[in-house]
Amino acid sequence: WLAVNTGLPVGYVSTVIASGANLFTAGGFGVYRSVDNGSNWTAANSGLSSVDALIVRGPNLFTASFGGGVFVTTDNGGSWTDVSTGLSNKYISSLVVSGTYLLAGTTTGVERRPLSEMVKDDGVAELSSPSDHIAVYPNPSSQSVNLSFTSEEGFAEVRIINLLGESVSDVFKGSLHAGAHSFHCALNGVAPGMYECIIIQKGHYQRAPVVRLQ
Numbered sequence: 375w376l377a378v379n380t381g382l383p384v385g386y387v388s389t390v391i392a393s394g395a396n397l398f399t400a401g402g403f404g405v406y407r408s409v410d411n412g413s414n415w416t417a418a419n420s421g422l423s424s425v426d427a428l429i430v431r432g433p434n435l436f437t438a439s440f441g442g443g444v445f446v447t448t449d450n451g452g453s454w455t456d457v458s459t460g461l462s463n464k465y466i467s468s469l470v471v472s473g474t475y476l477l478a479g480t481t482t483g484v485e486r487r488p489l490s491e492m493v494k495d496d497g498v499a500e501l502s503s504p505s506d507h508i509a510v511y512p513n514p515s516s517q518s519v520n521l522s523f524t525s526e527e528g529f530a531e532v533r534i535i536n537l538l539g540e541s542v543s544d545v546f547k548g549s550l551h552a553g554a555h556s557f558h559c560a561l562n563g564v565a566p567g568m569y570e571c572i573i574i575q576k577g578h579y580q581r582a583p584v585v586r587l588q
Contacts, residue, residue: 381415382406391540393430396450400428405437407451418451427469429539431476434493438466438478446492457492461485470537508571514585518560521545521571523580527552530575534559534584537568550575561586 382399389400397408404419405428422445427438435451438444443458444466458464461478468479477486509522521532530550534543545559559571566588573580 378408378412379415380413381408388426389428389538391428391430393433393435393450398428398430398435398451400425400437405435405451418447420452421445421454421456426467427478429469429471431471431489431493431539436469436471436476436492438469440465440467444469444476444478448493457487460487468538471539508573508580508582510571510582510584513583514587515561516587517562518558519571519584520556520558522554522556523573524554525550525552525573525575528576530573532557532571532573534561534564534569534571537570542569545571 383403385401385403387399387401389398391398395409397412398418399406399408399415402424404417404422405425406415407418408415422437422439423442424439425437426440427436429436433448435447436444436457437446437454441464443456443461443464445454446457447454462485463480463482465481466478467481470477470479471489474489475486476489476492477484510519511522513519528549531547532545533541534545535541542564543559543561545557564586566586569584569586571582571584
């Protein structure tokens, strides 16, 4: 391991996520962005203070802080917009996107808001019945799963992600021919819980749930 903190203030880093060619960190110092795989970091904090949750949805990033509410950026952190209108509790510790909603975990429960009320376009064309396009078996599983799907010709990424949108297993990244494909994915080192298999190709996402057992 090699420290890659150039430009980062000293402080606790709670999240590191990827959005396209950008990396973002979040913590008590707010949000910082890197365009060179973490070698250098610059502040992306306009309108923000401390950040307790950070997630990616298409080209948009959502943040939340404990007492500060929810913010979104559509320009890679250049500016942030408060989207906390209607939120009854701004003490937020987690965010997740599910379907067409953003959900926030607060000290008094969970609240949700439609993404369409906060961003004009999430930049990801969702298929109408995504789970019909990916077969995951055995599922649930305690050791590994097999993934079967049909794709177009072209570059594709196949990942297993957690409910925060963070990759826990990069299954495949490369060119695929048009037709049927199968991949084996070991779940070693993946904690028990709910996950998703996602296939990204030409701006489209295919999704299917994956359950990791003890």
